[in-house]
């Protein structure tokens with residue numbers, strides 16, 4: 001199995017997250033979840049940095065960053 | 070391992086139909102406004118019992134309606150909302166204002182129940198503009214106070230829809246969710262429930 005591998009990952013500015021779940025709905029990989037109704041959290045193993053959540057987030061608080069593995 | 074999650078539509082993905090019907094029914098018979106209490110109690114019950122914002126991420130038809138109109142129908146500029154709109158003071162301030170207005174509405178309803186005031190067949194938009202709404206009132210078997218609550222509650226629902234539509238057009242489709250009082254309140258309940266150290270925030 002060669003899953004798509006990328007070093008681009010989504011990062012949520014959690015203190016500004018309104019936990020609306022818009023990002024969860026659009027993530028094709030189920031890589032983002034709302035924790036206890038407080039904030040979104042990205043599962044780094046699943047996220048491929050596609051940026052769908054970035055576009056969707058009404059508060060515009062998600063960004064894609066390059067990460068070193 | 071990365072795998073594509075099934076994006077199959079669930080029954081609750083169609084709840085926007087409920088929200089849309091609600092708005093339309095209010096033009097036909099104001100008493101349907103009472104149904105709106107569902108959108109008020111369900112999110113609170115989910116937050117209190119389960120400690121999640123499951124209502125927002127699953128069942129909220131209003132959010133779905135904005136996604137649909139702003140997304141599929143392209144009625145949104147898809148710009149970032151201004152910083153102050155997502156600040157805590159604005160979100161909490163709007164929550165307080167919204168509930169102050171809500172209690173004022175309940176007080177007016179009480180006055181009609183108590184016979185101190187007559188039923189006003191108007192829908193108040195943006196807490197200011199009184200729109201005659203006689204056509205949707207056909208008299209009822211109930212006390213006029215029951216109708217007064219319907220007019221008041223529908224005013225709240227229509228007002229928030231209008232605000233939501235304006236910010237949908239100007240910013241991202243679901244901008245309303247950033248300052249939606251129900252969203253803010255359920256998040257506060259979830260925070261209170263899990264305590265200060267419930268979730269460790271990163272970044």
Ligand code: SF4
Nearest residue numbers: 027047048050051053
């Ligand atoms: S960047 Fe793509 S894969 Fe990563 S959380 Fe956002 S939507 Fe999901």
Ligand code: SF4
Nearest residue numbers: 017018020021023057
């Ligand atoms: S869409 Fe944005 S504000 Fe909403 S839960 Fe996701 S990260 Fe938070």
Ligand code: SF4
Nearest residue numbers: 125129132246249252
């Ligand atoms: S924030 Fe408000 S409008 Fe958005 S999903 Fe939650 S309850 Fe619905």
